[in-house]
Amino acid sequence: MRSKGAQFTIAIVCLVLGIMLAIQFKATKSYSLGYSPDRVEELAQKLSQVTEERDTMANEVASLQEKLSNIRKNDQAMADLQQELQIYSMYGGLAPVQGAGIILTVNDIPGNSEPGENPNNRIVHDLELLLLINELKASGAEAISINDERLTMSEIRCAGTQILVNTNLIWPPFVISVIGNPEQLESGLNIPGGFLSTMKAIGYPTHIQKMEKIEIPPYTGRIKSSFMKPVEYTKKAE
C-alpha cells in the first residue's frame, strides 16, 4: 500500500524535522560553537560566583577607602599637632630659629687699667648684660642668644671672672644675637639716656649690626621641672 497519503505524511514530518534541525543548528551556532549546555551551565555558575566575589571585593574596597580617609584625617590632626609643637618649641627655645634682627657686640674696655683704677670697671659684668637684654626684650626681641647660648629661663650670672649662661661659661667679646624688627631693636638700644649709651660713654666698645637673617641655636641644656606641673585641662574645658 504505497499510497500517496503515506508519502505525504512522511513529507510533512520531514518538514517539521527540517524546522527543528534548522532551529537547533541556529541555536548551536549562536551559543558559541563547541560549548555544550553543561559547559554553559558551569560557566554561568562560575560567572555568578565571580560576580559575587567581585561584589564582596568592591565592598572591601569601599571599607578600606573609608579607613584610609580616616587615617588621612588622623594624619591631618597629627600634622596640626606637629605644627603646634614646632611653634611652642620655638617659643620655648627648644628649636633653632632664624629671622631678621641685629647682632650686638660688647667687649671689655681695651688696654690695661691705669694705676689706681679698679680693673673691675673695665670689664663687662653680668649686670650690664642683663640690662642690655632687658632693653632688647622691651624693644620687641623674639629670640636672644649670647655667644650662641639661647636664653630661655637662663641665668646670666657672675662666676668669678667669667659669666655663666645656661650654666656654661662665656667670655668676652659678648655677641648678642637678637631676632626681631631690626629698626625697632636698634632704636630701642640707641634711645638717648638708655643703657647702651651709658656703656658707650664709659668707653665699652659696642657694635650693632643689622642682619637680614640670623640663626639662633636652640637651648641644649637639661630640661627639668620638679615642681612645675601642668594644670588639668579638663576642668577648664567644662
Add this chain to the structure above:
Amino acid sequence: MWLLLLFCLLLGLFIGFQIPVLPMIFAKYLSIAILAALDSVFGGIRAYMEDGFDDVIFISGFVVNTLLAAGLAYLGDRLGVQLYLAAVVVFGVRIFQNLGIIRRYLLKKY
C-alpha cells in the same frame, strides 16, 4: 518520493532559519527531540518500504517519541541522572537499524 522528502526537508530548514533563536535551556531538549524525530522518519520510511505504513502509528509515534524524549531528558536533569544519554543510545541504535533495513530494501529494489 525521495525528491519530495528532500524538498520538504529543505523547505523545513528554510522555514526554521527564519524563526528566532530558542533559549539555550531548550537546545539540549530540542536535540533529543530531533533524534526522536529522525528515528520516526526513518521508521516511517522503512514501514513505507515494507508496505506496513500506518498514518496514525507514524504520526503518533513521531509526536509522542519526540515529546517523550525531550521530557525524559528534562526529568533526567531534574533528577541529576543523565537520562538523555539513554534516549541518545536507543534512538541512535534504532536509526542505524532502520537505515540498514532501508538500505537492504533499496539494494533489493534496484
